[in-house]
Amino acid sequence: xxxxSWLVLGLIAGVIAKVLLPxxxxxxxxxxxxxxxxxxxxGGWLSTRFLHRPIPKDFYDPAMWIAAVAGALVLLIAYRLLxxxxxxxx
Numbered sequence: 001x002x003x004x005s006w007l008v009l010g011l012i013a014g015v016i017a018k019v020l021l022p023x024x025x026x027x028x029x030x031x032x033x034x035x036x037x038x039x040x041x042x043g044g045w046l047s048t049r050f051l052h053r054p055i056p057k058d059f060y061d062p063a064m065w066i067a068a069v070a071g072a073l074v075l076l077i078a079y080r081l082l083x084x085x086x087x088x089x090x
Contacts, residue, residue, distance in 0.1 A: 006044075009068055010037030017072035023080075035079050036072040043071020 014036010047053050047067035 006041065007037060009044075009065070010040035010072070013037075013040035013043075013065070013068035013072045014076075016069050017076050020069075021073060021076055031079075032076065035075050039072030039075030040068030041071070042075060043067040043069070046071065 011033060014033050017036055017039065018032055044064055044067050047064065051067075053063060053067075
């Protein structure tokens, strides 16, 4: 997979993570998208590093998609815990 494929995978994984974890995020749409991309990279790296899965050459590898979405979810949850809801109504 090339870098563009990884970015598309991260973008889609970020959207899936946002759908699974609805609510307002401190960074808005752009921040959530970037966190999804970073989380999917981290999830993919952890999958290859600790679960001994090779980096797939195919874009449609289900295990890599699961790892990317899981990484995006974890990073999105951590982001919400650290920064809270900065858009809270006062």
